[in-house]
Amino acid sequence: xxxxxxxxxxxxxxxxxxxxxxxxxxxxxxxxxxxxxxxxxxxxxxxxxxxxxxxxxxxxxxxxxxxxxxxxxxxxxxxxxxxxxxxxxxxxxxxxxxxxxxxxxxxxxxxxxxxxxxxxxxxxxxxxxxxxxxxxxxxxxxxxxxxxxxxxxxxxxxxxxxxxxxxxxxxxxxxxxxxxxxxxxxxxxxxxxxxxxxxxxxxxxxxxxxxxxxxxxxxxxxxxxxxxxxxxxxxxx
Amino acid sequence: xxxxxxxxxxxxxxxxxxxxxxxxxxxxxxxxxxxxxxxxxxxxxxxxxxxxxxxxxxxxxxxxxxxxxxxxxxxxxxxxxxxxxxxxxxxxxxxxxxxxxxxxxxxxxxxxxxxxxxxxxxxxxxxxxxxxxxxxxxxxxxxxxxxxxxxxxxxxxxxxxxxxxxxxxxxxxxxxxxxxxxxxxxxxxxxxxxxxxxxxxxxxxxxxxxxxxxxxxxxxxxxxxxxxxxxxxxxxxxxxxxxxxxxxxxxxxxxxxxxxxxxxxxxxxxxxxxxxxxxxxxxxxxxxxxxxxxxxxxxxxxxxxxxxxxxxxxxxxxxxxxxxxxxxxxxxxxxxxxxxxxxxxxxxxxxxxxxxxxxxxxxxxxxxxxxxxxxxxxxxxxxxxxxxxxxxxxxxxxxxxxxxxxxxxxxxxxxxxxxxxxxxxxxxxxxxxxxxxxxxxxxxxxxxxxxxxxxxxxxxxxxxxxxxxxxxxxxxxxxxxxxxxxxxxxxxxxxxxxxxxxxxxxxxxxxxxxxxxxxxxxxxxxxxxxxxxxxxxxxxxxxxxxxxxxxxxxxxxxxxxxxxxxxxx
Numbered sequence: 001x002x003x004x005x006x007x008x009x010x011x012x013x014x015x016x017x018x019x020x021x022x023x024x025x026x027x028x029x030x031x032x033x034x035x036x037x038x039x040x041x042x043x044x045x046x047x048x049x050x051x052x053x054x055x056x057x058x059x060x061x062x063x064x065x066x067x068x069x070x071x072x073x074x075x076x077x078x079x080x081x082x083x084x085x086x087x088x089x090x091x092x093x094x095x096x097x098x099x100x101x102x103x104x105x106x107x108x109x110x111x112x113x114x115x116x117x118x119x120x121x122x123x124x125x126x127x128x129x130x131x132x133x134x135x136x137x138x139x140x141x142x143x144x145x146x147x148x149x150x151x152x153x154x155x156x157x158x159x160x161x162x163x164x165x166x167x168x169x170x171x172x173x174x175x176x177x178x179x180x181x182x183x184x185x186x187x188x189x190x191x192x193x194x195x196x197x198x199x200x201x202x203x204x205x206x207x208x209x210x211x212x213x214x215x216x217x218x219x220x221x222x223x224x225x226x227x228x229x230x231x232x233x234x235x236x237x
Numbered sequence: 238x239x240x241x242x243x244x245x246x247x248x249x250x251x252x253x254x255x256x257x258x259x260x261x262x263x264x265x266x267x268x269x270x271x272x273x274x275x276x277x278x279x280x281x282x283x284x285x286x287x288x289x290x291x292x293x294x295x296x297x298x299x300x301x302x303x304x305x306x307x308x309x310x311x312x313x314x315x316x317x318x319x320x321x322x323x324x325x326x327x328x329x330x331x332x333x334x335x336x337x338x339x340x341x342x343x344x345x346x347x348x349x350x351x352x353x354x355x356x357x358x359x360x361x362x363x364x365x366x367x368x369x370x371x372x373x374x375x376x377x378x379x380x381x382x383x384x385x386x387x388x389x390x391x392x393x394x395x396x397x398x399x400x401x402x403x404x405x406x407x408x409x410x411x412x413x414x415x416x417x418x419x420x421x422x423x424x425x426x427x428x429x430x431x432x433x434x435x436x437x438x439x440x441x442x443x444x445x446x447x448x449x450x451x452x453x454x455x456x457x458x459x460x461x462x463x464x465x466x467x468x469x470x471x472x473x474x475x476x477x478x479x480x481x482x483x484x485x486x487x488x489x490x491x492x493x494x495x496x497x498x499x500x501x502x503x504x505x506x507x508x509x510x511x512x513x514x515x516x517x518x519x520x521x522x523x524x525x526x527x528x529x530x531x532x533x534x535x536x537x538x539x540x541x542x543x544x545x546x547x548x549x550x551x552x553x554x555x556x557x558x559x560x561x562x563x564x565x566x567x568x569x570x571x572x573x574x575x576x577x578x579x580x581x582x583x584x585x586x587x588x589x590x591x592x593x594x595x596x597x598x599x600x601x602x603x604x605x606x607x608x609x610x611x612x613x614x615x616x617x618x619x620x621x622x623x624x625x626x627x628x629x630x631x632x633x634x635x636x637x638x639x640x641x642x643x644x645x646x647x648x649x650x651x652x653x654x655x656x657x658x659x660x661x662x663x664x665x666x667x668x669x670x671x672x673x674x675x676x677x678x679x680x681x682x683x684x685x686x687x688x689x690x691x692x693x694x695x696x697x698x699x700x701x702x703x704x705x706x707x708x709x710x711x712x713x714x715x716x717x718x719x720x721x722x723x724x725x726x727x728x729x730x731x732x733x734x735x736x737x738x739x740x741x742x743x744x745x746x747x748x749x750x751x752x753x754x755x756x757x758x759x760x761x762x763x764x765x766x767x768x769x770x771x772x773x774x775x776x777x778x779x780x781x782x783x784x785x786x787x788x789x790x791x792x793x794x795x796x797x798x799x800x801x802x803x804x805x806x
Binding site for chain 1: 580581582584585587588591592593594602606609610613616617619621624626627628629630632633634636637638639662663665770772792793794795796797798799803
């Protein structure tokens with residue numbers, strides 16, 4: 001991480017677009033977190049099959065918080081001047097626009113706590129998407145959104161982007177509810193290169209914040225090396 | 238002992254701990270829990286006990302200016318060493334109250350009634366006494382005994398009065414540590430088990446140390462550490478008379494037993510080892526009617542201390558040194574000062590925190606969010622090593638692992654603790670120590686009022702491998718930052734193992750001095766403010782400032798206001 005003792009300044013989050021995929025480059029709408037040794041260490045903990053549930057919760061929450069912080073950086077701000085306690089003026093910025101979270105059940109719910117730590121009392125919608133056994137296509141089973149979701153920026157939460165099937169379905173549902181594509185920010189912890197490519201080709205104006213881009217998918221469409229089933233580890237094991 | 242005992246903190250806690258001080262030369266000492274139980278201070282709310290803090294003891298270069306002053310007091314058993322030491326202590330206390338700084342006996346380990354907490358076997362001991370000092374508990378330095386020796390000890394057949402019974406090298410090394418302003422961990426000896434225990438007692442920060450014991454002047458290594466050597470001379474018959482009285486009355490022992498022990502061990506030891514050490518003493522004090530001698534010693538010591546004080550006073554880090562410079566430091570080029578990368582969200586958070594109209598709830602929420610980001614950012618400067626793990630899918634994954642052997646946080650109270658929630662969100666399983674550093678209401682100088690450091694820092698060997706994340710809300714004059722880094726270094730923590738996490742740094746403030754003194758300490762901050770502006774702080778009525786005189790302070794501009802007040806009040 002450091003050369004001759006002096007630490008390398010961390011990469012600027014939103015500028016880091018050049019992380020090479022194993023077979024190609026990251027689509028322009030995809031943003032990753034700064035790939036520091038520290039972040040790598042966090043992922044190493046949650047990837048390890050022997051990590052206890054308590055540690056899995058704590059360290060995945062830390063990553064989620066960083067992801068949400070990064071996601072929020074893609075929301076617009078407006079210039080705002082305030083008076084400081086010393087009486088001088090400070091030219092800063094104010095947050096603009098309402099937001100809401102939408103989690104894809106069930107694993108996406110695991111990201112809500114992290115979201116609420118960063119965005120206090122944010123509204124959170126839910127979507128349940130399951131694979132239809134007959135068509136093998138993802139199918140919407142349930143959705144519940146804030147009424148004014150069409151006027152809000154949406155942070156779509158799902159920890160793993162594998163094939164991208166359910167995420168694409170979720171975005172379809174959101175757009176049917178009137179949310180414009182460029183007002184959706186999809187946040188996940190780990191993506192497969194295949195899934196990212198499929199997803200961002202379909203929605204080029206939708207920003208994707210991902211913590212780590214893995215090697216690929218195995219024959220069962222699990223992310224390799226991945227971390228197993230996120231929802232299972234978070235809730236059931 | 239002290240006329241106006243007040244306390245910092247909210248008063249309900251028993252661990253508010255105070256140091257007495259003498260002029261500029263101060264002392265302090267960490268009590269363990271059992272001793273703290275005997276501390277009976279009447280604490281009040283929201284009071285700052287300024288006269289009991291430790292002002293800076295280091296120069297602008299970050300180096301310690303002066304060693305501690307060490308007095309060795311030797312003499313026979315029951316000769317009156319303790320009494321002399323107690324009188325000396327009282328004289329120092331009274332003397333120091335002249336300058337509005339009163340020593341406080343409780344904090345030095347005396348019982349709350351001022352009596353000396355004697356252990357029944359202290360006659361056998363070589364000990365530090367804690368006059369105006371950090372002390373090391375008595376009887377500590379007996380050697381670790383073999384099972385055979387323990388058996389002898391239980392039969393009263395072990396010669397505890399022989400110099401060989403005492404671990405002189407360890408005594409000397411502990412004393413040398415204290416003298417050099419380092420922490421030390423003094424062994425604890427159990428008379429019930431006749432054995433040195435596993436536990437040790439942490440001591441740090443004494444400025445005057447009194448080493449008292451029958452063998453105090455015996456060992457050349459020890460003698461070389463003393464700045465003043467005192468021998469308490471007393472007739473053997475008088476010592477025996479005192480001993481009989483004490484042992485019969487206080488310890489319920491039989492006359493025969495006392496005499497047998499006296500003749501077998503105490504008397505030969507005195508004749509062979511103790512009395513000859515009088516030759517090494519700078520001054521020999523009679524064991525009774527010695528007020529003149531005590532007066533001489535205390536006058537001498539005080540003059541010595543004053544001379545040291547006078548000589549290092551001009552070199553000390555004073556408030557003037559911490560006054561803002563006119564130079565605009567190009568902090569952005571400093572490789573060890575990391576400013577959090579500016580993002581829209583960060584800008585927005587700072588806008589909310591800087592606004593004077595932000596309500597309490599929002600201030601707390603966004604402070605927590607900011608501190609979380611800062612600590613996350615700081616952690617990338619810890620050491621990592623490659624690690625391969627197996628994922629639940631059975632696939633190997635090459636990653637990294639934190640390899641710091643010890644990691645802890647230390648927050649500088651009060652405003653450093655506003656970063657603690659963020660710290661805990663990021664690091665949930667490490668100790669967090671505290672340093673209470675407040676400004677003297679008269680001259681604004683930093684005063685160390687209390688310290689409670691994580692265990693890994695208390696021991697020198699582990700401190701050298703400990704990474705410390707220091708938390709404080711801002712670096713303005715840098716006085717508190719300077720002092721806290723100095724304390725960690727004295728404990729053996731390496732400069733490049735210290736990461737200072739703070740919201741704001743003032744470009745024209747004490748950061749320059751701080752960087753120059755401690756160039757390898759990493760500082761992680763949220764933003765750099767360009768200006769230090771002169772302000773006025775209304776004085777709090779209190780000890781040393783009865784009239785509530787206000788004083789000039791430096792405030793950061795635009796700043797975030799009084800961060801601690803906005804977060805807590």
